[in-house]
């Protein structure tokens with residue numbers, strides 16, 4: 294069965310435009326510059342696996358007409374990846390089943406502290422998620438809809454984030470150093486979705502020069518740049534990129 298990945302959001306932690314209407318160097322007349330905070334969804338038949346719960350999750354699911362979430366996998370605990378967790382409540386109300394969420398122990402523990410009421414009955418509201426700690430390899434879904442995942446730790450400034458590899462694609466939204474990752478895990482990819490925050494160097498994200506270096510080393514069939522800040526205008530970036538590298542935009546759909 295065929296699977297696809299939809300980039301629900303490809304913006305940096307503040308989004309484009311920023312909350313105060315600032316577009317930076319981005320042309321506001323180009324819809325592809327309107328970027329919500331990073332999140333993506335993998336679908337295979339009726340199996341739909343959400344990567345991270347962005348603060349913009351509600352709008353992202355509405356825009357992409359996504360009516361079902363089978364499970365959620367988290368890259369790390371930063372606010373731009375997790376603050377939309379609360380938005381999942383209607384899926385619990387519809388199915389009367391807690392939503393399975395997956396992450397490493399640090400991220401799960403953080404979420405249990407920051408969103409206690411979603412995990413444990415502490416008032417009249419029922420808990421809506423069930424926590425699962427993942428280590429390396431795991432699968433989600435059944436039979437022909439099953440998706441195999443590999444979760445690998447990578448460096449994200451002073452902390453770490455998980456890279457997810459699935460269906461010949463790698464999702465690396467928040468990372469500035471892949472030196473602790475065994476490169477053989479990232480070879481022969483059809484798609485590399487990779488952090489590219491800015492032109493300038495940043496302490497916890499790849500910049501353009503660094504993400505293009507990773508692209509040249511790994512040689513995927515196609516590279517998609519994500520986590521784009523407001524200094525990276527879509528058309529300007531596109532003109533600078535090699536043929537098989539593309540800037541992401543919200544709603545970009547990749548057939549895996």
Ligand SMILES: [Zn+2]
Pocket residue numbers: 369371449467
């Ligand atoms: Zn982060």
